[in-house]
């Protein structure tokens with residue numbers, strides 16, 4: 001059994017201004033061959049799940065070709081898209097023939113060249129390998145899945161938790177289905193149901209209602225032994241493309257009518273819950289005032305508008321400005337500001353610093369926040385999180401970082417790269433103890449939860465502005481489907497469409 005693994009993972013925010021250029025991909029790392037195994041084998045990410053299942057087979061020639069992933073940001077440039085797609089196609093062609101090809105994608109990529117790079121790469125790999133090679137596409141739960149992608153894959157598996165804690169398990173199952181198909185034990189048949197429906201980012205937590213109910217409903221379909229897999233796919237509302245939205249995918253054992261009816265049944269169930277799948281966030285001022293009055297600490301405030309994991313720069317200052325305006329101190333927050341990190345490094349630990357931090361990358365995430373204070377730490381910004389974390393990643397790199405304690409009671413961790421709030425080690429690494437702070441501001445909606453839910457006395461999701469704000473009416477879409485719920489409230493859906 002000759003097996004290839006390849007992929008590029010990007011969640012593209014069409015409203016974010018920093019483009020996913022080739023230089024950015026190269027900086028993040030375009031891995032080849034054994035580099036891929038070295039980076040992911042011990043992680044809980046998709047590639048680890050594939051390696052683990054195939055490792056139980058004898059007589060497998062497993063060939064990792066090329067893999068890269070880049071933080072969410074704006075559109076992939078033409079140059080980056082051409083390079084990444086062509087590299088996959090070239091290696092698939094040169095090193096074949098194959099029995100199984102795994103495409104470890106994300107599913108919400110958008111490029112200046114194609115509106116559906118994930119579907120494009122599946123279609124072009126299919127054109128090279130022909131109809132008899134098994135193509136498995138692994139996707140993030142935020143994938144905006146197109147019919148083109150499904151038509152050119154034999155098996156599509158999608159994470160079913162948000163925060164994403166089941167990446168390994170879903171990839172393991174995808175490899176299991178692929179091996180059984182290769183051995184002639186099953187014949188996977190897929191159907192994708194596509195109601196014109198968006199689930200708001202605030203309602204995407206899979207351990208909270210209503211998503212938890214929807215997932216339980218979907219899981220019941222697995223009781224039928226002819227159903228091999230069902231996926232509820234949340235989709236990514238910040239990609240301005242026709243395939244944007246929730247989708248529902250069923251794989252059966254050689255029963256196309258059953259796949260269609262199962263996928264549509266789950267789709268209809270979600271459609272009937274559409275009002276509950278949308279909602280509004282808490283005002284920043286209200287959350288700060290309430291947090292300030294709590295006797296227990298820490299209170300965790302989620303900066304929804306600057307969700308680094310959704311493609312924002314990680315330098316939003318709206319919450320800090322509001323806190324100062326309201327006289328609320330004791331706040332801990334990370335901010336991306338490479339220039340001031342450099343300044344702090346040149347001044348040294350213990351030095352006094354006066355600067356304006358954050359709010360610099362674009363005009364969507366607030367204005368610079370003036371501070372006076374002391375540099376308390378300088379680090380390289382790397383840490384390894386072995387506890388469960390969003391996406392199952394092990395290694396984190398926020399770039400060179402510096403901590404500043406301001407004279408008016410804010411502890412600010414400055415990073416050189418946009419930094420997600422996936423691990424408490426981010427702060428502890430710089431000598432900042434999250435438990436000692438009254439208020440912690442985290443950048444994200446779901447990704448910080450595995451780390452922060454356990455320590456938070458209370459959590460608030462804020463209505464902050466920014467490229468990932470919860471209020472989608474702030475965005476001007478040019479390419480999404482029309483009509484679509486909740487944008488056009490009276491949208492109707494017939495599963496037969």
Ligand SMILES: [Zn+2]
Pocket residue numbers: 140141142164
């Ligand atoms: Zn995701």
